Amino acid sequence: MNIKFHYKIEDFPVYENNLIFYQNIWLKILRESLGYKQLLFEFEKEGKSLYISGSIIDIGWFKIFYSNMPYGGFCGDYSFFEKAIHYFEKQLKEEKIDRIYITRNFLNEFPILSGFKREFAYHTVLFFDKEGLDAYKKACKYKINTQIRRAKREGLELKKITGKNNIDDYYKMYAATIRRKKGNLYWNKTFFKLIPEMLPDKYSIFYAMFGDEPTAGIMLIKSKDIVHYFIGASNDKYLLKRPNDFLLYHAIEESIKEGFKSFDFMLTDSNDKNLLWFKEKWGSKTFIFDKFYKDLCNPFKSNVFDCLYKLYSSRAAKRLLLCCKQK
Template sequence: MNLLTLKEPDKNWDEFVSTHSSLVFHTSLWGKVLKEGYGCEMRCLVLEDNNTWLLALPGMLVGNQFFNVFYSLIPYGGFIGEKQFIPEFSKLLERKAKQERIDRIKIVDPKIKKPQDLSDFECVESYRHVLELKEKSLDQIWKDYKPNLKRTINKALKSDLFFERIKDRKEVDHFYELYLASMKRNRALAKYPIDLFYKIFDLLTPELADIFFVKYRNEPIAGIVVIYSEETAYYFHGGSSTEYLHLRPNDLLFHNAIKIAKEKGKSYFDFLGSEKKLSSLIQFKDKWGTKRETLLVFQKDIGTIRPFLGKVALGFAQTPLGTAIQRKLTTTKSGR
């Protein structure tokens, strides 16, 4: 068995993905979004035997000359194909990482439910919230909302808030301002550059993605990005103005995004993963009548010194000072 490296996913890659996965994040198109929008290199790894592809793992290289991470993938990645070959793949992956000076391997695969499936990796549990749409009418979906959520949506509907899909690329700038405002309010890393959202708009909308606004007096005060796979709508990211949070624009945003996903024939609305320590975010996702699942995040360090230094740097980046510096750099880079 050999482990092939594809730096540019080709037609063969997409044919393999279409046979084994319905996840849009596995496709070469999503790889193009990340490469051009995030400014990273892509690595699609393929386990083959006698010219037959058995198992694949798409990923992105994130880092610099001091510390590099192979990340599969934003927001979901993981294995494609015959999962019984994961042990063989894992051994070859570690060898490949050493050859390419990769210091950490990180895999987010929602289909892996047991830590022992990647036994040589460290495993951290987080939560994933999924709302089932397929077997429910819009009335049934509404019925499953928490009572307080219904009240806030009704309040928003009676106010001067207006929900709409963005149609002009220039409006991505307004979305990014809301994204940065939310990151500042939550003291979180603004890890996504504006170019990523430009590429989502350029390459995925309207068939595979939407960016929605809630406006107040014709001013965007909240926005979300939703990405579509064959069966599932995924909440990718969002942002909102602190000044208008009392109007509950986020509740109105998600309510309408869920309705549109249902109208598109999607079976699920996926709120994506949340670290267990983020209790407020988890409560927000719980109130929609979602099913809370365990999402396993796998990580493996290659070597000791460079991963340790990377951990120290990440720890600083997550402090109030570190996040403030990072937001300032992101704002400067985007011209704000």
């Protein structure tokens, strides 16, 4: 088996995939915004190739290989999958990687990873085939249209941004939303700067405006056949005006008119049933999204990392950090 390792983004081979998240331009955005070292493994045997790309998250004493966000995993021919996994783990040990994360979605059904632990989330998609459109129209008739009429009566209007525009305001709304929900701010300001620079025709932002003030917004990322509902943001004082229903309705309608084959609501935590219900009410289908992980270091080191991460992610720790910043 011939194995190649690519450390420079410009060395990455171009391989066909409909999802933008597997393409070189997306990997470059991740590298330049999050600062992670990019690594791609190319396994080749008898003219067939299997790829896995990911980021090395290095916090000093603990290193993680994470298949690229949000839909990382393997691409290519799976006929020599088990041998490739063996070499893959061996190489990561030489890189002194402590933990591996690899994700699998319904579009990328590679075999089960033996020896890996498994977690899951939900992946919800609205398909624009006959069955999907019938379900969507039925949902609009009995659920959605009432909310859209209410939003219009409340005075909401649609504003769309695309192309090489400054989207700092959307980053601020996103950051405020994450802080309000006590979440982790994953996508940084540089990421929002690079999206319009590198993907001017592959993204759009919809705002639900009340006068001159945005009540909520959604960022869409466009693959060849799929529109991805990538990041949502909102102002909680306007939630009763139903801005989220208003935005999604217009985003889905535009996706249908532009000829896309599906609308991807993306991932939902396995414990968040309310959000899952919101995504499914549009007539969409839900699939299991697997996250496989394996520790390559000793168990004590992994346990220490997990304990520290839980402490960092806890609400008490976030309140303490907020108090320190205010002082």
